[in-house]
Amino acid sequence: MTYQLESRGPGVGVAATWSAGFVGLLWVFEIADAALGLRLDDEGIRPGSTDGLSGILFAPLLHGGFGHLISNTVPLLVLGFIVLLSGVSRWLVLTLIVWIVGGAGTWLFGGAGTVHIGASxxxxxxxxxxxxxxxxTRHPWQIVVGVVVFLVYGGALWGVLPGQPGISWQGHMFGAVGGGLAAWWLADRGPRAVASFGR
Structure with a gap:
């Protein structure tokens, strides 16, 4: 099966629906976790542990309480919406790359005996x-958007550095690495990029 990334965005309504839907899914998981006595949090990434590998799949869906999720909600809504304006399939591919690279990097380089969760x-x-x-891409509007996003959220990039107890700087750093790789990889294939996922 051949899968083509959209060359035009899906529109504001569709982008907003997908962005809100994804964040809504995270809230459903957190409500379920609270109802289960926070047992789902144990399914996060456990660095260096074979059992912890499955956490790569689940960690972004889990949060250490509603405060943790609330702190991620607004940036997830805003940044996800902006990405979705370029196309749902582009958002899906980008998110998959960040999800895997961020999770794998955290599993490889996270501290022993720790559990990493959250969509940050x-x-x-x-x-x-x-x-x-x-x-x-050298697209002028994308450069402008990048500058604006940097001015608004660029300060958060300090979160890729170690030093704050209880914060998974490894997840932040390797998530950012995944985003950078995706920016290069998707731009290299242009707006009509075709990705083959097989049948």
Whole structure:
């Protein structure tokens, strides 16, 4: 099966619906986690542990309480919406790359005996993508968007550095690496890029 990334965005309504729908899914998971006595949090990434590999799939869906999720909600809505204006399939491919690269990097380099959860790796991945994509595509409007996003959210990039207890800087850093790789990879294939996912 051949899958083509959209060359035109899906429109504001569709972008807003997908962005809100994804964040709504995270809230459903957190409500379920609270109802289960926070047992789902144990399914996060456990660095260096074979059992912890499955956390790569689940960690972005889980949060350490509603405060943690609330802090991620607005940037997820805003950055996700901006990415979705370029197309749902582009958002899906970008998110998949950030999800895997961020999770794998955290599993490889996270501290022993720790558990990593939260969608902030996606926030950093989408942020890095939006800041960098214009420099790869050389599209003037994308450069402008990147500059604006950097001015608004660029300060958050300090979160890729170690030092704050309880914060997964590894998830932040490798999420941002995934976003940067996606900015390069998707730009290299142009707006009509075709990705083959097989049948």
């Amino acid at each position: 790796g996606l926030v950093f991945g989408w942020l890095a993508y939006l800041i960098l994509r214009g420099f790869f």
